[in-house]
Amino acid sequence: MAPPSIRIPDGFVEELKARIRPSDVIGRKVKLTKKGKEWVGLSPFTNEKSPSFYVNDQKRIFKDFSSGLGGDVISFIMETERLSFMEAVEKLAEEAGMELPKASPQAAEEYDHRKRLQAVCEAATAYFEDRLNSSEGMAARTYLEGRGLRPAAWKRHRLGYSPDDWRKTIDHLKSQGFSTKEILEAGLAKESDRGGEPYDAFRGRLMFPIADVRGGIIAFGGRALQPDAKPKYLNSGDTPLFHKSRVLYRYKVAREALGGGDGGGLLVCEGYMDAIALAEAGFGTSVAPLGTALTEDQLSMIWRAGPEPVLCFDGDRAGLGAAYRAIDRALPHVEPGRSLFFVLLPDGMDPDDLIRARGPGAMSDALEERISMSELLWLRERDAEPLDTPERQAGLEARLMAAAAQIQHPGVRAAYERDLKSRMRDHFWQLRQASRGRSKGSGDYRKRPGTGQFPASGDQGQVELKGGAPAKLRGLGQVVRAVDTPELLDLGAETLAAAVFADPDVSRMRDAVLDFADAGKPIDREALSAHLAEAGNMRAASLLNEYPQTPPIAVDGPEAREWLIALEQYMVAGRSAEQDTDTGMDDAGADATSSPSAWRRKHQLVAERRALRARMNEAAGKVGES
Template identity: 40%
Template sequence: MSLPPGFLDELRTRISLTHVVGRKVMWDNRKSNPGKGDMWAPCPFHHEKTASFHVDDQKGFYYCFGCHAKGDAIGFVRETENVEFMEAVRILATEAGMPMPERDPQAQAKADKRTQLTEVMEQAVQHFRLSLKTGAGAAARDYLERRGLDAATQDQFEIGFAPDGWQHLWDHLTGKGVAPDLIIDCGLARPSTKGGKPYDVFRNRIMFPIRDARGRCIAFGGRAMDPNDNAKYLNSPETELFDKSRTLYNYAPAREATGKGAPLIVAEGYMDVIALTQAGFGAAVAPLGTAITEPQLQLLWRVADEPIMALDGDRAGLAAAHRVIDLALPLLEAGKSLRFALMPEGKDPDDILRAEGKGAVQKLLESALPMVQLLWQRETEGRVFDSPERKAALDKVLREKIALIRDRSLQGHYGQAIKELRWQLFSPRRAPSGGGKSGKGGKGSWGKPDMAARPSTKQSLLATSRDGVQDHKREAVILAALIATPDICHDFETPLQEMECHDQLHAKLRDLLLRHAADGKSAVDAEINRAVGTDALENLMKLPHVAISTPVRHPGDVALARMTVAEELAKIAARRGLQAEIMDAAEDLMGLADEAVTWRLGQAAEARNRAVRSQQEDQAEYDLAENGARINRGEREEFDALLDKISFSKTRR
């Protein structure tokens, strides 16, 4: 069976070789660079322990430096699944959502015709480029110079000019022996309705060749030189070569630049892409006069995990961003999303580059909004939510949008992000009690004189919540235990990295332990003394809750230190988990409260009470022996009473 022309190219465009190979191998995360599509793993074709199997996702090829196996996605499926070529194509087409074509006995003839069409398109590229350098192209050259496009950029993008005449290109191509039907099938000319010669589609326009992922010219875009022309920009009609919903301008060079670390930028037009590239943003693409489509989104995600939509800062640009959100939500996957760099009102990237330079665009790209933020802005900006009905309507719309996400885990994360934004918008904020004036004697709203708190008071533990004080004390015990016995640091590396230290000293000590614990206690002590000074370390160890802790009293006891650190870390995690649950349930109460929410609050409150009772029981029922063991106070009293009885009995004898 022969496949129709372009089918395999489309298939390779839609699938990711990393995804196909990833089902059979375990990637070496230390050696791989997912952002550049540069992946390494042990070879699936021969037994080895090192990662010598290389996948270049940008180029779509794999190669093993051990057994020299190489190929593309189709070849990989053939080798690993032990299937024939067409069956491998069928497997990948099903995965990509592409129906297999029916048997086509004329496929080879069509392939030959596509080759002929691309050859005609290349002749048109050369004709337009030469026309730009003639007298007829003088106005076009002046326009390009005013737009800041230097000669090197014009050559890079192969910019040309279509003279103002009905048959300039037609006469040139037919004079070269090109068949008339090929010119028409390329979309370069249209048949006359008046019985005359076919006429050129592009007239008096600056011409931008549009190339596919393999670098072949498949269409043109033309910018009108006549300001009164009805169509400022005109693209080729759809042909056997060109499907504008599946094509992005400058895609192949942008893919290469992204592989070298450049951010993928999606602009609105040719001039934006060219200006961005000339300014050093080499990975810029644009759709072709239409809104972003699903196939174009898949093309973008083949190249980058988070393309940046750099849309014009007008109402149309914002509307385009909103359409992209609705299109993208059902297609999102873990690690695949979009960010939005909205330009200032009435400006596009080209305007900003010419007026403010590269740095201004870089700042806009760095501050690009995640998609969830723009979704929230769309539903809330400029609206007032001063009634339960309006708040409920907002909740309904957002729930419907989040429900479009197919990935359940990602859906949950979006829901949590929306909850946090909702909390910020609707949570009640009490006015500062001493800031307002009542009109008498400069007193605040509570009738007391205004008194500014000292900085030291604001930062003291007494000014923080009780839970914050407890966490601070536990951090001190954890750090002291690890300083006394640094050999156990590697057991707690991850929770230590995630520990939110309450002051700079704790953070600095944690970082020093993580870096130098493996070097031994003497090295740890030396680094800490050098970094924070002996006084700071002595003050930490003298704190009452630290000085009485078992690991400090018995330095070097690995078992006791490990048990103490594990318990204190667990208490911090449990307390923060309870707090998060209570905040989450309280946020839900801002919406529609039901029995489930109140039950959650009751359970959270009871859990908190149990935690408090447990701590009180620890303090009330247990004493600490000299060897660090906990002794039940009641059992100890009974034991002491028994010893007294024995002693009394011996005395009487």
């Protein structure tokens, strides 16, 4: 333990507080509830009945009105655990993954030196901002305006321009009292390899200041304005202040925009301009790595801000590769309540392209369609090679299980194994049915789109059943989904009731599901199968029993929306077939004891079509008698 008699440098303490969210630490001792931008709870210092204890993550303070105590997270630990200042700092530093500096005059001097280098970077930022608005910055201003950014945005993001000269920035900083050594150490100048004077590191570039977790400028990114300039983007090299693998562009302001909510996370994109375009379009939680694949340090920062960040990648091969690398990096570290979601943008666009071409609404729509990490992992391995032989299918299983084995948390690892095996069984079942369909002359399977999208497509090809002729079982997957996840009925009972299925046993199964819901009966396979068999619908019962188990899905997630969209096709496609095809809308699967309820109103269309069918049958019988 560090001796309490020796002072820890102020810079270390400030960085420590910036890395820790107060609500995370305090929430372990006080049950906190989100209220606006603050967290509220009962005082840990008094026996109050009404909450008057507040935590503000943006200001990084707590205030207890019942006792009058308040302060930062360090003082909270000191009060609640009866620790000294140094003991509290050491405890929090260990939690934040920071190495406690040696408490010595040399350490304090080192921190003072870091402050001096940061002052150089701040002075350079102000200089670049000034140059952007001068005659020298015309090309940079034209570029920014062409990207839809106006002067107010330039100021918000502190954008600038580095003069296209070998020593202008150095000379300006020296005039501000900084030494050549300090300018070099801050990464704003480079030594000449020919023995000459140092020269400016950034020349003729649009400048993006890079801040640390406290908001202090520590480095720069520069974009070339000439089409043939190399490299297109240039970042500061590693310095005492900056290591690009440990920093995210816009992290501080994005974390503040996210607030201390109990869900969600940052929106991670690929570059400076994407992060700025997203922020200007209203997506203030956007951040970006600095030209590299996400590192473990950056993932840790992202997860500290929120448990379920969204990684948004360009819709091209490079973007997909970046998404796959992020999966491999993240898998060992996922835990309950901590994962990643992914958005792959359409048509080779990046976020800036999409927003300028189609507006912020298109970006919102893309984020609504985000997919989970397990889903993207499944798609990656499924599409890695053809699955037309048992050996290749075994290879898929081996790859999936090897990926799941990387997960360190045993509960999450087991959940991934169950989910991936379920997806694999569904897919192999579909491939077998498609193969049988080809043997029956149903067309060339290789030309049928979406064969890997089993839950959404609903087209199971042809199924050979004992004691019955082959029948297209379109919609079977959607009905079974509603059996295995009954909560979907809250979302789509009306749509399911109005759907028209070509196979009568799929319709009977659907009717039984709705009738069970109408009567308030628990919906499960065993009960439904027994009900169908008792009513004489042996084939429908067999279909339900033989269909692979589908994993439960969240009603408010993207898979539920896919289920509803896939179901809607049967409302449209089935209309014309209703008049000359047996829709199966009879009473064979109905529960005669059902009573009127909200569910009855939801599938009123079913009852109406049953009555119409009965009248048609009655009329047909009279014609036959005559």
